[in-house]
Amino acid sequence: MIRLFGSNEVLFILAGIQWTLLLSLIAFIGGGVVGLIIALSRTSTLAPLRAIAAGYIDFFQGTPLLMQLFLVFYGMPVFGVKVSPWTAVTIGLTLHASAFLGEIWRGGIQAVPRGQTEAARALGLRYASRMRDIVLPQALRLSIAPTVGFLVQLIKGTSLASIVGFVELSRSAQIVASTTYKPLLAYGLAALLYFVICFPLSRFSLRLEQRFAAKT
Amino acid sequence: MTYKFDFAVLAPYWEMFLRGCWQTISLAAIAVVLGLVIGIVAMLAKRSPIRAVRLFATSYIEVIRNTPFLVQVMFIFFGLPTLGISLSPWTAAILALSLNCGAFAAEIIRGGVEAISKGQVEAGTALGLKPLQIFRFIVLKPALRIIFPALSGQFILVLLTTSIVSSISAEELASISQSIDAETFRSFEVYAVATGLYFGLSLIFSTAFKAINRIYFSYPVR
Numbered sequence: 001m002i003r004l005f006g007s008n009e010v011l012f013i014l015a016g017i018q019w020t021l022l023l024s025l026i027a028f029i030g031g032g033v034v035g036l037i038i039a040l041s042r043t044s045t046l047a048p049l050r051a052i053a054a055g056y057i058d059f060f061q062g063t064p065l066l067m068q069l070f071l072v073f074y075g076m077p078v079f080g081v082k083v084s085p086w087t088a089v090t091i092g093l094t095l096h097a098s099a100f101l102g103e104i105w106r107g108g109i110q111a112v113p114r115g116q117t118e119a120a121r122a123l124g125l126r127y128a129s130r131m132r133d134i135v136l137p138q139a140l141r142l143s144i145a146p147t148v149g150f151l152v153q154l155i156k157g158t159s160l161a162s163i164v165g166f167v168e169l170s171r172s173a174q175i176v177a178s179t180t181y182k183p184l185l186a187y188g189l190a191a192l193l194y195f196v197i198c199f200p201l202s203r204f205s206l207r208l209e210q211r212f213a214a215k216t
Numbered sequence: 217m218t219y220k221f222d223f224a225v226l227a228p229y230w231e232m233f234l235r236g237c238w239q240t241i242s243l244a245a246i247a248v249v250l251g252l253v254i255g256i257v258a259m260l261a262k263r264s265p266i267r268a269v270r271l272f273a274t275s276y277i278e279v280i281r282n283t284p285f286l287v288q289v290m291f292i293f294f295g296l297p298t299l300g301i302s303l304s305p306w307t308a309a310i311l312a313l314s315l316n317c318g319a320f321a322a323e324i325i326r327g328g329v330e331a332i333s334k335g336q337v338e339a340g341t342a343l344g345l346k347p348l349q350i351f352r353f354i355v356l357k358p359a360l361r362i363i364f365p366a367l368s369g370q371f372i373l374v375l376l377t378t379s380i381v382s383s384i385s386a387e388e389l390a391s392i393s394q395s396i397d398a399e400t401f402r403s404f405e406v407y408a409v410a411t412g413l414y415f416g417l418s419l420i421f422s423t424a425f426k427a428i429n430r431i432y433f434s435y436p437v438r
Contacts, residue, residue: 062372062418064379066390067411074403078219152282159284163383170286183294191283191291198282 005182013189016172021197023158023168026090028151031097038102040131043109053102060099066160068092073164089161096157100150108143109135145208152198152205159194169193223405229396236389237413243388244375246310251317251374252367258322259329273322280319285380288312293384309378309386317374324370328363361433368425372418379414389413 003009041053060068072095073088083091112135120130140147162171173190177183226233261273280288292315293308303311332355340350382391393410397403 059415062376062422063411063414064376064390066379066382067407067414070407071404071411074407078221078404080219156282156284159286160380162286170284170290173287174290177290177294182298183290184296184298187287187291187295191279191287194283194287195279199278202278202282 002181003179005176005180005185009176009180009186010189013169013172013176013186013193016167016169016190017193017197019166019168020155020158020170020194023089023093023161023166024151024155027093027097027154027158030090030094031101031154034094034098035101035105038098039105039109042102042106057099057103057106060096061103065092065096065157066163068096069160069164085161085164085166089158089164089166093154093158093161097150097154100153101147104143104146104150105139107146108139108141111142112138142212145205145212148201148205148208152201155198155201156194221405222402223409225400225402226396226405226409229400232392232396233389233409233413236387236392236410237417239387239392240375240378240389240414241417243309243313243378243381243386244371247313247317247374247378248321248371250310250314251321251370252325254314254318255321255325258318259325262322262326277319277322280316281323285312285316285377286383288316289381289384305381305384305386308384309381309388313374313378313381316377317370320370320373321367324363324366327366328359331362332359357433364425364429364433368422368429371425372422375418375421376414 038053038056041049042057044050044053069089069092072092073083073085076083076088076091116134116138117130120134125134158168159170161168162174165171167175169190173186177186180186258273258277261269262277264270264273289308289312292312293303293305296303296308336354336358337350340354345353378388379390381388382394385391389410393406397406400406
């Protein structure tokens with residue numbers, strides 16, 4: 001039966017937003033925690049640790065997000081862990097985000113002048129304190145614009161969760177498109193909603209970038 | 217129960233995987249070439265003196281950059297037929313990828329063009345270079361040099377993005393992997409191989425681009 005594109009359909013698509021946002025938020029926070037470890041390993045003085053982190057980043061930046069999600073979704077049961085699409089997608093997006101954030105923050109850490117680390121060392125600060133109190137605050141400030149830029153990419157990336165079968169904004173638009181035979185409206189509305197979320201973030205990222213460029 | 221990996225069942229499908237790689241490369245190459253053309257036009261339109269043209273170009277660039285590619289490709293493939301424009305999956309995939317690439321390319325090219333200062337062109341004229349020589353040596357090559365790393369990054373990005381057109385069943389590596397998966401029921405192995413192939417492709421291309429950058433664009437600037 002063909003359904004009409006009424007307020008129910010609009011509400012159904014709108015309800016998808018919360019899952020898109022929740023997924024983005026979890027992946028961003030989880031990815032941030034793992035990404036910090038990656039960034040620290042990537043800039044570590046231990047060569048093997050640096051190599052592992054570099055390989056990790058290269059892998060996630062050199063393969064499609066869709067394949068990464070498939071690998072987690074089909075791979076975890078292989079290792080004896082049964083997962084729902086929700087868990088698989090969350091883990092996949094978290095790993096994906098950690099590699100990209102790790103690379104962005106590595107750039108930030110390396111952009112902090114060497115003298116800062118050397119001065120901290122001369123003052124007798126240990127690694128943890130050097131990083132926490134001296135390097136990271138400056139590095140994160142330097143990387144804030146690209147970090148927000150990546151958040152936009154991540155929000156758009158959550159749309160791929162729909163291919164694994166998780167119902168978020170894109171999937172709910174797909175469902176409405178196929179029940180109402182109004183794909184133009186359904187996908188148009190979904191695109192509009194993504195735009196409303198992403199455009200202000202993109203602008204914000206650009207403003208941060210310009211403000212920083214003007215300062216230096 | 218432990219799972220037994222079985223990559224051997226995939227051996228007879230090597231030709232399909234190879235075809236998928238080739239289709240993925242072709243899709244990316246066509247999309248990047250068309251995307252560059254669209255990008256140049258969009259960049260010029262954004263600098264147009266006519267306000268409506270500027271507004272149109274800006275909206276195009278911002279809408280594409282701030283919506284997911286999946287929704288774009290669905291909109292084109294499932295949405296356009298209701299307006300009477302029916303496209304084959306492959307055509308829809310090329311259209312969506314080119315439009316997507318064009319919006320990102322426009323911003324990259326703008327960066328390159330804005331980096332060439334007027335004074336340099338004037339210096340070329342003062343040295344008695346012909347207009348064509350000025351364009352080639354003073355505008356084109358330095359601009360290309362500046363944007364080349366970003367453009368090659370964009371190519372890799374498009375190469376990886378092509379996997380999403382499997383959702384409209386346009387034939388390329390990801391959709392071929394899905395059909396092999398449907399025949400063999402070896403999901404993990406199939407996608408592991410596909411992921412490895414994508415990784416190999418992006419490694420090959422990024423190495424090649426780095427070499428081109430080193431050989432062709434390494435001359436003293438300052």
